[in-house]
Amino acid sequence: MEGSDGSLFKHSFDEIEKIKSLDVIKEEEKEAKLAENAKKKELAEQAKPDQQLSATTSSGSTPVASSEKSPSTTPVTPSQPQQTEVVGYAQVLNSAFAEDYQDKSVVIEAVYLQSGFWKGYHIPKFIKKSKYYVFQCVQPETGSSVNATNKPTSGEIFVIDKSLSSEVINLKPGEKVKFKGHTKVENSSSGGGQMEIYFVVEEVVK
Numbered sequence: 001m002e003g004s005d006g007s008l009f010k011h012s013f014d015e016i017e018k019i020k021s022l023d024v025i026k027e028e029e030k031e032a033k034l035a036e037n038a039k040k041k042e043l044a045e046q047a048k049p050d051q052q053l054s055a056t057t058s059s060g061s062t063p064v065a066s067s068e069k070s071p072s073t074t075p076v077t078p079s080q081p082q083q084t085e086v087v088g089y090a091q092v093l094n095s096a097f098a099e100d101y102q103d104k105s106v107v108i109e110a111v112y113l114q115s116g117f118w119k120g121y122h123i124p125k126f127i128k129k130s131k132y133y134v135f136q137c138v139q140p141e142t143g144s145s146v147n148a149t150n151k152p153t154s155g156e157i158f159v160i161d162k163s164l165s166s167e168v169i170n171l172k173p174g175e176k177v178k179f180k181g182h183t184k185v186e187n188s189s190s191g192g193g194q195m196e197i198y199f200v201v202e203e204v205v206k
Contacts, residue, residue: 084180089139092183093156098197101183107205109178110137110158111146112171118154122189124196133165134158137199146174159184160201167204178205 087106091097113136117123127134136155138146146152158179160168171177180203188194 093139093197093199095195095197098183098185098195102185103182105180105182105202107178107180108199109140109176111140111142112168112175112177113138113146113152113155113173115169117157121157124186124189124198126184126186127159127198130159131162132159133162133168135160135168135171140176156197156199158199158201160204164201164204167206168201179203180205 084105084107087101087108089108089110092101092106092108115133115135117134118136135158137158138152138155142152168177179199179201181199181201184198184200186196186198188196
């Protein structure tokens with residue numbers, strides 16, 4: 001009986017020791033697994049900078065942040081050339097308004113009458129001292145019936161620089177033409193506060 005009990009006890013003790021050994025082995029395997037996972041994670045973290053460097057190298061350039069602002073690309077609208085005002089013949093060469101156009105270029109429409117001054121006309125000093133070609137014109141309303149045989153005896157005095165005179169020398173009586181220019185106002189040689197009004201042509205507009 002006693003031998004049987006001793007044998008049983010020994011068997012139980014061996015089983016307990018065996019179980020403890022198995023637990024130790026499992027714990028060691030668990031720790032080894034955790035260590036392995038930790039190592040893999042560490043290697044993965046170390047590989048990330050190498051992958052980024054490789055990607056940058058393959059692209060051929062490294063993006064660089066710039067604090068400089070790009071220049072403005074607002075389109076510039078070209079300025080339009082200023083148009084010369086068109087004014088009626090009768091207004092520009094009227095004694096009430098002529099002085100307003102001495103320093104202002106305007107465009108007027110006129111009817112060519114003839115070249116030169118009319119007979120007995122007192123030639124002003126500014127024309128004597130300048131190289132002007134002189135001719136006469138009348139306003140369009142008066143000149144509608146002007147021709148070589150039917151024309152007024154005189155018109156308003158127009159002057160143009162001789163270098164531009166070729167544009168008016170061949171005009172025919174009654175021919176309409178547009179001139180760009182300004183007025184020149186002189187005191188009349190006859191006195192009495194009278195005004196002599198001239199139109200100084202700067203350009204033949206046609």
